Amino acid sequence: MSKITAAITGVGAYVPEYRLTNQILETMVDTNDEWITTRTGIKERRILKEEGKGTSFLAIKAAQDLIDKKGIDPKDIELVIVATATPDMKAASTAAFTATHIGAINAFSFDLEAACSSFLFGMSVASSYIESGKYKNVLLIGADKNSSFINYKDRATCIIFGDGAGAVLFEPNHEGLGLQDEILRSNGEGREFLQATYGGSSYPITADTFNEGKHYVFQEGRTVFKNAVFNMADVTERILERNNLTNDDISWLAAHQANKRIIEATASRVSLEPAKVMMNIHKYGNTTSATLPLLLHDYESQLKKGDKIIFAAFGGGFTWGSIYLKWAYNS
Numbered sequence: 001m002s003k004i005t006a007a008i009t010g011v012g013a014y015v016p017e018y019r020l021t022n023q024i025l026e027t028m029v030d031t032n033d034e035w036i037t038t039r040t041g042i043k044e045r046r047i048l049k050e051e052g053k054g055t056s057f058l059a060i061k062a063a064q065d066l067i068d069k070k071g072i073d074p075k076d077i078e079l080v081i082v083a084t085a086t087p088d089m090k091a092a093s094t095a096a097f098t099a100t101h102i103g104a105i106n107a108f109s110f111d112l113e114a115a116c117s118s119f120l121f122g123m124s125v126a127s128s129y130i131e132s133g134k135y136k137n138v139l140l141i142g143a144d145k146n147s148s149f150i151n152y153k154d155r156a157t158c159i160i161f162g163d164g165a166g167a168v169l170f171e172p173n174h175e176g177l178g179l180q181d182e183i184l185r186s187n188g189e190g191r192e193f194l195q196a197t198y199g200g201s202s203y204p205i206t207a208d209t210f211n212e213g214k215h216y217v218f219q220e221g222r223t224v225f226k227n228a229v230f231n232m233a234d235v236t237e238r239i240l241e242r243n244n245l246t247n248d249d250i251s252w253l254a255a256h257q258a259n260k261r262i263i264e265a266t267a268s269r270v271s272l273e274p275a276k277v278m279m280n281i282h283k284y285g286n287t288t289s290a291t292l293p294l295l296l297h298d299y300e301s302q303l304k305k306g307d308k309i310i311f312a313a314f315g316g317g318f319t320w321g322s323i324y325l326k327w328a329y330n331s
């Protein structure tokens with residue numbers, strides 16, 4: 001029997017209606033459209049405004065989009081992974097709530113957290129379950145409500161992040177399509193440069209820290225930028241080398257949408273022409289775990305069976321990596 005590979009067989013997505021444009025941000029903090037556009041490539045982000053709605057709301061919508069598009073019976077889904085850095089609540093699993101709400105009543109489920117690399121690492125986990133032969137339908141959702149921990153008075157972070165979700169289904173493939181190779185890494189020394197310090201187990205929120213806004217995300221942008229450029233480009237180059245791929249062989253680069261300049265630097269390291277670089281950061285900003293599936297959603301109609309896609313991501317922790325995948329279907 002041929003080896004089982006894990007292929008993506010469907011994509012769904014959801015972004016909230018509300019658009020937080022650079023022009024609106026100009027009225028909130030000391031910034032301007034020209035600075036944001038040239039430094040990051042972002043023009044607007046989507047924000048989930050409704051009270052009481054968390055990451056699971058986004059995840060459910062994206063999963064539902066996929067289920068409707070593919071016409072799958074949610075009862076056939078065996079595992080639901082929600083990749084997220086902004087779970088609904090402490091202690092209660094966002095994935096369990098999401099799975100039940102989409103009708104995946106026969107599935108087990110769990111959250112996976114690796115900051116902006118959550119979805120990339122989730123691709124590795126989902127694929128391993130499929131490759132083991134034990135599971136045939138694994139739903140991987142990347143969802144984040146970043147607006148829940150952004151300080152909209154801090155211009156260093158509020159211009160970057162947005163809310164959104166994307167979902168993909170992994171199924172077994174016997175034609176050798178799907179995930180081919182991966183290089184995944186982490187380095188805990190990066191934690192100090194990107195974190196929300198208060199609100200976790202090390203430093204619970206107190207009235208004082210709350211008033212000082214220490215539960216919001218803090219980022220030392222320049223250091224994160226340098227590490228993102230170096231590490232994302234490095235693993236991308238290595239995965240090409242290891243698989244004897246040249247820039248001509250690659251159909252697409254799907255890189256985490258954190259900053260247009262980081263994506264361009266990664267593409268340039270492997271001499272990839274701009275037309276092969278998926279880009280939607282201008283519409284959504286950095287949606288953390290949702291950037292990669294949102295790219296697949298936006299480019300799905302252009303993807304062809306057999307296309308060679310290189311995924312790359314970098315995030316807090318630090319966490320980073322690259323995955324080489326062969327696309328499994330024509331839209």
Ligand SMILES: CC(C)(COP(=O)(O)OP(=O)(O)OC[C@H]1O[C@@H](n2cnc3c(N)ncnc32)[C@H](O)[C@@H]1OP(=O)(O)O)[C@@H](O)C(=O)NCCC(=O)NCCS
Nearest residue numbers: 031032035039116155156159221222224225258259314315
């Ligand atoms: C955040 C980021 C866009 C800032 O761009 P940068 O070129 O590094 O800018 P710097 O932080 O060096 O700041 C340059 C100047 O712009 C100013 N500035 C910062 N934010 C600004 C804003 N929103 N509007 C206008 N000016 C701003 C700074 O105060 C600084 O001014 P100074 O030179 O007078 O001190 C960039 O560092 C970045 O994208 N980092 C990585 C982000 C990321 O990927 N995060 C998630 C990881 S997955």
